[in-house]
Amino acid sequence: MENHCDAIILGAGAAGLMCAARAGQRGKRVLVLEKSEKPGKKILISGGGRCNFTNIGAGPANFLSANPHFAKSALARYTSRDFLKLVESYGIAWHEKTLGQLFCDGSAQQIVDMLLAECAKGPGEVDIRCGEGIASVQHDGDTFTVKTQNGSYGAAALVIATGGPSIPKMGATGFAYDLARQFGMKVVEPRPALVPLTLGGEEVLFREISGVSAPVVATANKASFPEAALFTHRGLSGPAILQVSSYWRPGDPVSIDFLPDRGDGWLIEAKQSNPRATLKSALREALPDRLADILAEKLGITTEFGNVPDKALRAAEERLARWQFTPNGSEGFAKAEVTVGGISTAELSSKTMESKRNPGIYAIGEAVDVTGWLGGYNFQWAWASGVAAGEAL
Template sequence: MAERYDVIVLGAGAAGLMCAARAGQRGKRVLVLERAEKPGKKILISGGGRCNFTNIGSGPANYLSQNPHFAKSALARYTARDFLELVESYGIAWHEKTLGQLFCDGSAKQIVAMLSEECAKGDADVRCGEEVASVEHDGDFTVATQTATYTAPALVIATGGPSIPKMGATGFAYDLARQFGLKVVEPRPALVPLTLGGEEVLFREISGVSAPVVASAGKASFPEAALFTHRGLSGPSILQASSYWSPGEPVVVNFLPGHADGWLLDAKREMPRATLKSLLRDALPDRLADILSEKLGISTELGNAPDKELRAAEDRLRRWEFRPNGTEGFAKAEVTVGGISTAELSSKTMEAKRIPGLYAIGEAVDVTGWLGGYNFQWAWASGVAAGEAL
């Protein structure tokens, strides 16, 4: 005999727990099914174990989607300040890092404990270690696991995307969406390190070196650190740019974000005996300065270098093109770009337009945030939107 609920939420991650808590506290009988042995596994590893739980500057401009307007409604109705109030109501100490990023002073476990307590307040039944075997829809939704069968008039897809498969992540949300005839925007890894090949393999020799830069892909630019790795490029600015990068396109790096235009010509007048390598060593880590000056090929003293050559060198340092041959894939991606098409969903409720009672939230949907707490804010906001509508 199937157990009956008002709502079945698939996935006990950030979005699923938030949705279950809100729906439960509104009087709905909620079941959460999670295949992992405990809830909130991605929350626990986020932010180096301290959970970058939101970004105080979160807004629609910080998200990628085929419909850039879709996220506006949910983000406006449940803001970073709203989540911060919840965090503070539990006495969880927090701090702000760079660029509006908010972290727990203590541990990400505090956020999972808070969400679990919020679910308990609404009597939501959270069951872990439950692998979904099948989902059927015949008026109601019937979900079978290896141990039991459950039915409900509403089903919420909150199983995330395929990023970080070692945490148990899969493309299950997309399979389910396709089963119900919902379009899926082709998923690809995002916030992911980029790999270099060809002549650019030289840069692998400085693996471990990082520098403050501005990295650009497409029309998006991000001023933060870039890190050279044994496979290519990483660091916050590169991870951000990777979400906007398309295969075959360059990633453009400005190695001189803190220097005024004409810096090299000024240096030539003030320090004609200096070399490009020594000047770059003052501005950048030595090993990076050495490889850049070697590639620029100016070995003479600045006073002996033609102005035209120095202008060209500076221009290249401000617009250094790397041509990645790929990414490190879903295994190293923090999130997924793409997912269940927003064209299929109500931006107000997250409900499928053509299938009443079916909802999709969080990373399963084609809404992807920047690095720095934005994806959690989308999880909270979309979870609340669905939880209020159920």
């Protein structure tokens, strides 16, 4: 390929590779520039190395965005079933974990290899060049010129697929936002998502039970998730906490129902059936011992049930169902799996991902203000938005 092509895609991650494959199969000549030494680095570490490549239930309701309707078009036109069909066509064995999460039986490398094979199908040409750090991007009316340390490349179209700033140790940066702003596009303030939350003050006591986890229902800003919460030496983590972290804002409380399967009045029933039992022993039947002990201690009910008024037990029940933590922060982009915010969807066509004010510029994947839940949703957005742009190039 000479240095001029139909499109330059910045980033050889999930969205960039999917976009390149679809454009190449439509006969386009595409150059993919990736600053890392190999493509698909984030794919390779995902799902513990097995890649949680989609979620069978993925739909618009599983995504956050300043415009919750934006993702509907792309997700409807390229669904999790479509991606699963592609996976199966390559003979890649997979399994479903909880809540519709699909993983490779083998390795995440299989997904990267599949995407590279899709890029090689033609009839167009896809040239993937790694180790290409972007020095500058210019537009002279007809041509986007991208300069790297290795050369200068020109194309009629430019696709921003460089992701967000989460997991900086993988080389992630806010480059996509800087580039969008260079071309006058608005950016919704980015913040860490799917990230552990930190605790301070009196809540530091819970650090004593670091490593203890339990199935709970966690809630932040009306978003609730029934999954496991994990206490850490810095605060709170586990799937339920990572999920609500995307909705949490500094200063907000996070509410945890420690016993979501227990009905109203269960402590009074426990008292009636065994007046000599204690709150600690009752909690130990349902929760890990160390967690049960610290909750009982915090509630201050230490005597046998027979000596505790029903009113106090009802108050304890209420607190256990809505235990409020006020995180003093999160572990930031370093530990965040994804980013909330990004290039504003108001700037883009929901059908093609093309900039409304800068024809020829497209933005896809995590660079855009569309963020999925934990469990394969963000990959599905990468595939769907990549296909939308790849078919429009």
